[in-house]
Amino acid sequence: MLQAAQNAPLLAGLEAGGTNFNCVVARDPHRILASARFSTLKPQHTLTEVLAFFRDASETLGPLGTMGIASFGPVDNNPASPDYGRILNTPKFDWVQVHLLDWFREKLGIPVRLDTDVNGAALAEQRLGAARGIDNFIYVTVGTGIGAGIVMGGQLINGFTHTEIGHMRMSRDGERDPFAGCCPFHGDCLEGLACGPALEQRWQRPGTELPPSHPAWELQADYLAQMCANLTYCYAPERIIIGGGVMQNAFLFPLVRERVQQLLNGYGPAPALAHPDSYIVPPALGGVSGQLGALLLAQQQLHGNSPAA
């Protein structure tokens, strides 16, 4: 096994996040051989730094076989599309139309596979984390934005393009929560009401400064519970994993679980009703699921697996 890993080709993994670009090199995801982190600035600047890292790693460790990218979105993640690997109309305006996949494929001269950051993280939690042995689950991140990687029957689900669950409609009681939401497209959609920046704008200070007893958290749990109820009815998953910066506040989990049970009111699939504590859980891989997912994408590219596998 170790022998096989030593002879396995080197994999380049890039988690292209809205805040940082995390780079890793490994022969297998359990053993990272080199890593680096760069702030997400202007594309030309950040991409040049990332490229230099991978070129250096290649000189030290040997030639890279394939690359995987787990990218912030929206991004074209459909391998059959002519724009596969291109960033679409993100609010990070400098990055709109940047063709991440082509850029690295040309500069590094190796095959590249790309998917969303949340699909990458879902893949990592499935293979190495909180969804091992589970065929139907959802990985949600609640941070700067809100998005999900959805696995049904063991396969990542994509439609015409990737999902954007952060933009589902919410029920908002204007008296309880007069904050109109911060989504530039929809105002008070899920992301507009419950992402990290929404929390900060509503309460006029960062979430890290809000104590667990602050009413902010009951409200936050309510929106996240609405999300979980909708995901429960729309997918019937066996587990919902919620990660991202906002969920570092671990006291949110019992609040969300309790409110979800109230919303479901006894009606729903068995995993949601019978085992609330193992139904809504934090990620097992914490902050490294994205970069591990990128390595798994590189591995899929190497072995020619279906992008959805």
Place this chain on the structure above:
Amino acid sequence: MLQAAQNAPLLAGLEAGGTNFNCVVARDPHRILASARFSTLKPQHTLTEVLAFFRDASETLGPLGTMGIASFGPVDNNPASPDYGRILNTPKFDWVQVHLLDWFREKLGIPVRLDTDVNGAALAEQRLGAARGIDNFIYVTVGTGIGAGIVMGGQLINGFTHTEIGHMRMSRDGERDPFAGCCPFHGDCLEGLACGPALEQRWQRPGTELPPSHPAWELQADYLAQMCANLTYCYAPERIIIGGGVMQNAFLFPLVRERVQQLLNGYGPAPALAHPDSYIVPPALGGVSGQLGALLLAQQQLHGNSPAA
């Protein structure tokens, strides 16, 4: 082709609906050889009538090869489950725990495949109707209840069990719509606000008596548009087909399409934004999609295809 069809085994199809049980017999779904409709009354009564029909048909036309059932829910539609084919906690209390699949398998002595009525209808629209050539679409019924069959990458999507999109949360403005909803579990979820009985209870008369200019329809379109927006963000489908009794009011389609565009506000997958008229459409098969779907399930059982294929 005709020769092949003449020699093909006879298929029994049963659409087990909340109002009627529709029975069909055919060698191929394009040519129904016998059909009958029975009201959904007490299980023993209705099932006996259905059984008699299929036994008579078998005597006249020849032995039945396989049976497909497209059933109202909730029902266990997971072939790997010990309860596969059993009706679960439906508000139609007489039918709770009725094991539809086992009953017909034992009485008719043939293999039986069962799925939800909406999964059956989605299958029929995919093979014979409004979703031919489309890999990612959703079939929704808006009638006595609200439910969906979801096809992604050409495959029906099921989680731990089938989805129940009718129970997603809605944004309801209490001043505009003081009706608290009729869902026995959730009150004002999608189904509680927008199914046929909700329409009737809110306005104190059947939908058929409400003229197109009545404010009922703007409100109805708003809830259905919220549903479509949520489905758009949760699945990124290429098409949403909406059928069921309530959608017989064809003037709803332009109202829903217009409101969906307002809710998406320019943000979403290309099929939703660029082609609203072909994005949200009525079924091509009208009221027969369920029974055709049942025949397709029987055909899958015959050929040993995956239940999700």
